[in-house]
Each structure stands twice: as structure tokens, then as C-alpha cells.
Amino acid sequence: MPGGPLCLVLNAASGHGEAGAAVAEIEQACAAAGRTLQVFAIDKRHPPQQQAGAAVAAAQAGGGIVGVAGGDGTINTVAQATLGSGCAFGVLPQGTFNYFARNHGIPTEMEGALRVLLSQPPQPVQVGLVNDRVFLVNASLGVYAQLLEDREAFKSRYGRNRFVAFGAALRTLFGQHRPWDLRLAWGGEVHSLRTASLFVGNNALQFEQVGVAEGEALEGGSLVAVLVRPMHRLARLGLLLRGAASRLDDAEKVQTLSFRSLDVAPSRGALRRRVKVATDGEVGFMQMPLRFRVAPEPLWLIRPPAVA
Incomplete structure (x- = not known):
């Protein structure tokens, strides 16, 4: 008012x-x-x-x-x-x-x-939810969530800047990471797959910077998931460089999909129930299964008029 x-x-x-x-x-x-x-x-x-x-x-x-x-x-x-x-x-x-x-x-x-x-004046903007926890930029589990933990540890020792963040990313990518066996359900389809990281984004700018064309689906009221297949250490470095060069879509072991609701559960035989999930840079534990979805109502954000 x-x-x-x-x-x-x-x-x-x-x-x-x-x-x-x-x-x-x-x-x-x-x-x-x-x-x-x-x-x-x-x-x-x-x-x-x-x-x-x-x-x-x-x-x-x-x-x-x-x-x-x-x-x-x-x-x-x-x-x-x-x-x-x-x-x-x-x-x-x-x-x-x-x-x-x-x-x-x-x-x-x-x-x-x-x-x-x-x-x-305020304008409506889309919000993402994971198990009813808000995310405005992204939510993730696996390697990306670990990267955020490592980045905060680096920042507490060396300060907050982009070079420190890049150094933390290198440390994470060259570490040991257990792959995830997951069952994903969206749009009436169910798929089982093995992934090193599941990243769900709600920010077109971030997708544009790393070169994920699927990010355009955000304008249509969807969220976008990026899944990275398990790979060896040098391949992870190559993936990081592709992202820095805005060419992530070219990576062979990267899969993207858009959705309004995505259910994620452990595949048969997987025992992990409580998992680390990062939302907008903050890492905490959540209970499986996870449901990523577009919030039923928008956030009324005070922002400049949209450019046509």
C-alpha cells in the first residue's frame, strides 16, 4: 500500500x-x-x-x-x-x-x-517449492549441494569473492562423490537413473550464464531440472569449464527437463532417506521423497516494469 x-x-x-x-x-x-x-x-x-x-x-x-x-x-x-x-x-x-x-x-x-x-508497484513472480520449502533461485542435491558447503567453508577462511567461490568449486569437483540412484516422476512419466547431482532452477539468468537453453521454459510457468551423470574427475573439470563458457547444453552427460511438478525418490535398494538439500545457497536436511513444484501462488515482488 x-x-x-x-x-x-x-x-x-x-x-x-x-x-x-x-x-x-x-x-x-x-x-x-x-x-x-x-x-x-x-x-x-x-x-x-x-x-x-x-x-x-x-x-x-x-x-x-x-x-x-x-x-x-x-x-x-x-x-x-x-x-x-x-x-x-x-x-x-x-x-x-x-x-x-x-x-x-x-x-x-x-x-x-x-x-x-x-x-x-508489486508484480507477480514465480516461486519454486521443494517439500514446501521456498526457493527463488535454485534447489539441489548431490554434488552441487556439497559445493555450496565447501564454498561457505572457503569463504569463512579466505573471504567472500568470486575467486574464492571458484577455488571451492575446484575442490568439490575433484573430491569423491557417491552417485545417486533415483526414481523421477513428472508429466505422467517415471524414469530411474543414476546421477551425481540434481539441480532444479527457477532463475533464467543463471541458466543463461551456463548455457542451458531449457531455462526458457521458466517463462512458461515451469521449473527446469539439470541432471549430471557420474563421471571421472577430469570430466568434471571439463563440465565446469563448459559452464563457465556458457556451453553446458553441449555436455554429453548433462540432461535437462522442464516440469511443473517433479517427484524424486530413491530407486529400489537405495537406503538413504534424509538427504542434504540446498535452497538458494543454504544447505539443510530433508526427508525423501522430494517434491519439486511451482508454488500455487506468486510472490508479489516490487520490481521495475518488465521489458517487452
């Missing part, structure tokens, strides 16, 4: 004084736009899920919007709380890759993102 409060979830522990400077800039922009600001800071005593819920409740009570300042993982947490609440959702991206914001045309610098957040 125009003029309603901006109920903003923000990580108070980020940077050296950067959070305070960001709040001051946001307060100034809100004052200029005639909008009040309520900040719900994430810290050791106030975890992300708690603050996201509090922000949604405040936005519902005051006819405002829910905002989040953070990377894709923090954005995911707040989106989970916002979906189905009736509230509009705004993003001030502060991550390394910012796939969600960039995919929807939201500027990655604060001034531009604030201008969009405080002036544009």
Missing part, C-alpha cells in the same frame, strides 16, 4: 559499520518518499526466521510492505515468510551473486534498489 511502512529485515552483523550506514541511507530515502521505516535486525538474539515473521506481521498490521537487505539466502528466508501473506515484497540486494535481484531487473547498488522499492 502506498505510504504504508517499509518493514525491513536486515543483517546487523554485516561488515564494519556498513549496516549502520545502510540503515541511515534507507531512512533518508524513506523520509523523502513519505514512508516510515521499521527495521528488524538479524543478530545472535534475533535469528532470521524470527525477524522475517515479525516483519510480515508488522506489514500486515500497518498495510505496509516487507523488505529485505541481504544476499540470496537471506532473501529466501524472508520470502518464505512473505509468500501467501498478502504483503508486497521488496529487495535491497547485498550478496555476492544477487541472482534473484538481477534476474528481475532490480539494481544491485543501494540507491537504485531503493528507488525501485519506493516507487514501483
Whole structure:
């Protein structure tokens, strides 16, 4: 609602004084736009899920919007709380890759993102679910989920940048990985296959960068899965290089498919029930079987007008 409060979830522990400077800039922009600001800071005593819920409740009570300042993982947490609440959702991206914001045309610098957040109307955007857990960018299991764990370990030691992320990817790809025997059901078909990784995407920009043409199906209201067959270490390096060169579709052991609902279960003889699943960069355990699907309702995102 125009003029309603901006109920903003923000990580108070980020940077050296950067959070305070960001709040001051946001307060100034809100004052200029005639909008009040309520900040719900994430810290050791106030975890992300708690603050996201509090922000949604405040936005519902005051006819405002829910905002989040953070990377894709923090954005995911707040989106989970916002979906189905009736509230509009705004993003001030502060991550390394910012796939969600960039995919929807939201500027990655604060001034531009604030201008969009405080002036544009909300528009519906597609959300993915895995066992009812939201993902805005991607969800995965297998090698890709392991890569995210390794990347976070590297970042805690060496800092957060793209070179560190690439180094973590190399370490993951050259490690030992047990393949998965899975049964996949979608569109009335059932297939059993062995894979090193199952990656489900909801972000056209990410697919475009690695060269997966099937990503165009996202525009038609589908999700897209990428399955990688087991391969030796040097072949994994070649796959990484193909992705970096936007040529993943050319890889012989990569299979893609689009769907609105995909059920994933262990094949006969497979014993694993609880599995590590990554959603928008955050890794946790989920119970098999997994159901990946398009959420029945959209997220009402404040974003620039779509370019025809």
C-alpha cells in the first residue's frame, strides 16, 4: 500500500559499520518518499526466521510492505515468510551473486534498489517449492549441494569473492562423490537413473550464464531440472569449464527437463532417506521423497516494469 511502512529485515552483523550506514541511507530515502521505516535486525538474539515473521506481521498490521537487505539466502528466508501473506515484497540486494535481484531487473547498488522499492508497484513472480520449502533461485542435491558447503567453508577462511567461490568449486569437483540412484516422476512419466547431482532452477539468468537453453521454459510457468551423470574427475573439470563458457547444453552427460511438478525418490535398494538439500545457497536436511513444484501462488515482488 502506498505510504504504508517499509518493514525491513536486515543483517546487523554485516561488515564494519556498513549496516549502520545502510540503515541511515534507507531512512533518508524513506523520509523523502513519505514512508516510515521499521527495521528488524538479524543478530545472535534475533535469528532470521524470527525477524522475517515479525516483519510480515508488522506489514500486515500497518498495510505496509516487507523488505529485505541481504544476499540470496537471506532473501529466501524472508520470502518464505512473505509468500501467501498478502504483503508486497521488496529487495535491497547485498550478496555476492544477487541472482534473484538481477534476474528481475532490480539494481544491485543501494540507491537504485531503493528507488525501485519506493516507487514501483508489486508484480507477480514465480516461486519454486521443494517439500514446501521456498526457493527463488535454485534447489539441489548431490554434488552441487556439497559445493555450496565447501564454498561457505572457503569463504569463512579466505573471504567472500568470486575467486574464492571458484577455488571451492575446484575442490568439490575433484573430491569423491557417491552417485545417486533415483526414481523421477513428472508429466505422467517415471524414469530411474543414476546421477551425481540434481539441480532444479527457477532463475533464467543463471541458466543463461551456463548455457542451458531449457531455462526458457521458466517463462512458461515451469521449473527446469539439470541432471549430471557420474563421471571421472577430469570430466568434471571439463563440465565446469563448459559452464563457465556458457556451453553446458553441449555436455554429453548433462540432461535437462522442464516440469511443473517433479517427484524424486530413491530407486529400489537405495537406503538413504534424509538427504542434504540446498535452497538458494543454504544447505539443510530433508526427508525423501522430494517434491519439486511451482508454488500455487506468486510472490508479489516490487520490481521495475518488465521489458517487452
